[in-house]
Amino acid sequence: FNLNLLVVGESGLGKSTLINTLFNKEILVSNDDLTNDEDTSSEDQVKIETTSSEIEEDGVKLKLEIITTPGFGELTNNTDSWKPIIDEVNSRFDQYLEAESRVNRSTIDDKRIHALLYFIEPTGHSLKALDIQFMKQIHEKVNLIPVIAKSDTLSDEEIVDFKTKILNDIKFHDIKFFKPFEYENDEEEILVNNKKIMDKLPFAVIGSMKEVKTPDGRLVRGRSYPWGTIEVDNEEHNDFIKLRQLLIRNFLEELKENTSNYLYEKYRTEKLAK
Amino acid sequence: FNLNLLVVGESGLGKSTLINTLFNKEILVSNDDLTNDEDTSSEDQVKIETTSSEIEEDGVKLKLEIITTPGFGELTNNTDSWKPIIDEVNSRFDQYLEAESRVNRSTIDDKRIHALLYFIEPTGHSLKALDIQFMKQIHEKVNLIPVIAKSDTLSDEEIVDFKTKILNDIKFHDIKFFKPFEYENDEEEILVNNKKIMDKLPFAVIGSMKEVKTPDGRLVRGRSYPWGTIEVDNEEHNDFIKLRQLLIRNFLEELKENTSNYLYEKYRTEKLAK
């Protein structure tokens, strides 16, 4: 099993932390630990970085490739920040197209992007121009999964409003995000469970690799504040569990099938038609 | 008494809320309530908006002018977002220069900017290119007071680290922020109190006009989350009290004197020298 996950969003939205939390492993290093004392706003373009890791889920080995994009949204002029990222998605399609055309096809290494986690800043207002521009450029090439970053910034009420605004913006701009196919002959329980997951989109998540103690004495992954302790795996506190179910349990195969049977075929058709 | 306060920062950093909280009055309307259903990311340039309000502090009437800058940091290309703001600061200096040169000077209406509250996004990393660019453009024209917005996003540890990073970035770029003059003949108590305020810069603040109930039953201004209640006026929770003391109590006169005797004179000298 392999999963190629593209992770995009402005710096400081907790992306590295969330990826590590999802797979419960220190896969990505937070920027903080790499910073030097001098001018740290020294990104002058978007870079593509790839980190590989092997993890185990329910006794099954998962080969993970995390593609990150430092520099996205960092500059005073971000007009072209989408380009290197789209190029990367395309080059991975091209790589597969080229491998497919060879004689020995049985061992193709699938490097295509299976899902994009796009991190939205928890402003409470509507999507930014940059968010919309980027999602419009990429939504027809990858399975787009929007998440609200650092959702502990928002009260329960604000999360409901914000999700509504985001979904309205997404609808207004004809942006397609990942929706699993609904099979009519699926069992009721599966349909209900899947609906529960998708109803939470965009997922309002928090991430943490720190162990903290709750008021009732449990040791959990979470964040500790003077006014309280927030728990990653508590569905009353955020949608982390739902995101994890989508990515790793319920829809992993579907994300890959949609990439292979629909998004890739679409790219291939357009490319060969030129 | 009058105070002209310039408020700058990206959308959704809680600026309107914080201004209302500082003066305990609904002076600014949050963007949320103005948003329409269609494309809400419709700012294509930085606008200058002015809101006047009369408030009472300790029985003294304060004539407040809040200058806000919707559109700042909103676009995909923010390279020139500082220009309309600098123009506004300059035009207010020009306005005063022109009034000063008339015969009847006794009733000059002082519209000069007395302080700039610059809101920093609580990323936990270092300052963004846009933050640095803007502060470098404006720090020699206004009293710059940097604040960390929505500081409830950061744990106590993260606040300490973040403040250090910000101060290092500010130092590295030779950015001057407001420092009150230390008079050697001031009473010890005053010096100690002032130092306590200034030691907290950049202030990590939260804002709220909502009344919430604390676990021990008090009704306070704050934000209510499933994991706890954060209080605006609790110094264990954030630096709001210190910011308020700086702006309204301890240094209000000094902010105005520094504007009048130093920043304005500097502008005047450079302008007349041309």
Ligand SMILES: Nc1nc2c(ncn2[C@@H]2O[C@H](COP(=O)(O)OP(=O)(O)O)[C@@H](O)[C@H]2O)c(=O)[nH]1
């Ligand atoms: N409030 C809050 N802070 C977080 C969360 N996740 C990470 N952080 C903190 O945000 C800062 C930046 O996190 P990082 O993962 O490096 O963000 P990245 O730049 O997007 O990769 C660090 O100080 C983290 O501890 C979260 O869910 N909520």
Ligand SMILES: Nc1nc2c(ncn2[C@@H]2O[C@H](COP(=O)(O)OP(=O)(O)O)[C@@H](O)[C@H]2O)c(=O)[nH]1
């Ligand atoms: N977590 C947190 N949210 C806040 C704070 N202040 C305001 N908000 C929320 O952030 C959102 C945007 O606030 P607003 O004042 O309109 O921000 P502005 O766009 O900068 O003027 C609203 O949903 C506020 O309730 C704060 O200190 N902490």
